[in-house]
Amino acid sequence: MPRLPRPAPSLLGVIALACAVTTLIYALMELPDPDDTAWSGGTIRVGYALEPPYAYRTPEGTVTGEAPEVARAALTRAGITRVRWVLGDFNALIPDLLAGHIDMIAAGMFVTPDRAARVAFSLPTSSVGQGLLVRRGNPRGLHDYASLAERNEVTLAVLDGAVEHRQLLLLGMPAERLFPVADAHAGMTAVRKGRVDGLALSGPTVTLLARQHPDELEAARPFTQPVIDGKSVSGLCAFAFRKEDAPLVDRVNEQLRAFIGTPEHLALVQPFGFDGSTLPPWAVPDRPDKPAGPGEQVGRSPGL
Numbered sequence: 585m586p587r588l589p590r591p592a593p594s595l596l597g598v599i600a601l602a603c604a605v606t607t608l609i610y611a612l613m614e615l616p617d618p619d620d621t622a623w624s625g626g627t628i629r630v631g632y633a634l635e636p637p638y639a640y641r642t643p644e645g646t647v648t649g650e651a652p653e654v655a656r657a658a659l660t661r662a663g664i665t666r667v668r669w670v671l672g673d674f675n676a677l678i679p680d681l682l683a684g685h686i687d688m689i690a691a692g693m694f695v696t697p698d699r700a701a702r703v704a705f706s707l708p709t710s711s712v713g714q715g716l717l718v719r720r721g722n723p724r725g726l727h728d729y730a731s732l733a734e735r736n737e738v739t740l741a742v743l744d745g746a747v748e749h750r751q752l753l754l755l756g757m758p759a760e761r762l763f764p765v766a767d768a769h770a771g772m773t774a775v776r777k778g779r780v781d782g783l784a785l786s787g788p789t790v791t792l793l794a795r796q797h798p799d800e801l802e803a804a805r806p807f808t809q810p811v812i813d814g815k816s817v818s819g820l821c822a823f824a825f826r827k828e829d830a831p832l833v834d835r836v837n838e839q840l841r842a843f844i845g846t847p848e849h850l851a852l853v854q855p856f857g858f859d860g861s862t863l864p865p866w867a868v869p870d871r872p873d874k875p876a877g878p879g880e881q882v883g884r885s886p887g888l
């Protein structure tokens with residue numbers, strides 16, 4: 585019987601087969617598909633910690649707060665619309681990022697030299713101060729961090745992994761009088777129940793917690809912002825990425841540069857208590873020392 589000639593494989597068929605085989609190999613090896621990167625149309629995994637007003641979940645399950653909303657706006661403008669929100673403890677966010685469990689942190693994390701040695705920060709998205717949550721009436725008369733080293737009777741809760749812990753240690757407060765908690769809510773509860781005298785945390789969080797429990801709690805007023813080595817340690821909040829993901833950082837920064845400080849941005853963050861006074865210095869219009877380019881990524885928290 586005469587043999588039929590074999591049909592020549594079409595070029596398209598060969599390409600399709602090669603793609604299918606590659607996808608199968610990646611799936612079998614559990615390697616990330618090179619086309620599924622955050623900045624080329626895949627899903628970006630964004631880590632956050634529960635700390636209103638920076639980040640929290642609504643009763644309906646939507647992740648919101650100043651940091652997720654600004655992140656969402658910047659990512660959407662960058663063409664990255666598929667976001668998976670990943671909840672973590674504040675202290676675990678950087679390890680989770682470095683371990684590849686998440687691709688970005690949106691938690692109001694302050695830029696500090698220590699952190700900047702490990703991760704790549706975006707342009708800062710806000711600038712905030714510190715605070716102290718105390719029981720109503722401020723029975724211990726707490727008005728700063730600096731004097732607490734001498735006050736042997738005073739104990740404070742601090743968020744595990746947050747800058748306030750380190751600041752207080754640098755200001756001489758003994759570790760035995762500082763009680764790390766996993767999240768802001770646990771710190772607030774410790775103050776309410778009288779287990780500690782105060783919760784040292786960033787200003788917006790303290791203000792919100794005090795507002796939510798006006799009968800029991802208040803934000804210490806007046807409050808003197810901490811100064812370490814002669815420098816203010818107010819916080820510049822930014823998004824964090826793996827250092828090797830510089831193209832993603834550039835892409836987000838490009839959008840932040842055009843967005844932060846616009847009326848649209850201010851309207852977006854206003855419900856969370858942020859406004860023109862919490863803009864990062866680089867975004868303040870007509871500031872004489874406003875940097876010309878994308879460079880300003882160094883925080884103002886010396887040695888932290």
Ligand SMILES: CC1=N[C@H](C(=O)O)[C@@H](O)CN1
Pocket residue numbers: 635638691692693694695743745746747748785786819
């Ligand atoms: C949102 C936040 N930022 C600071 C930090 O980055 O350590 C701390 O104040 C803890 N909470």
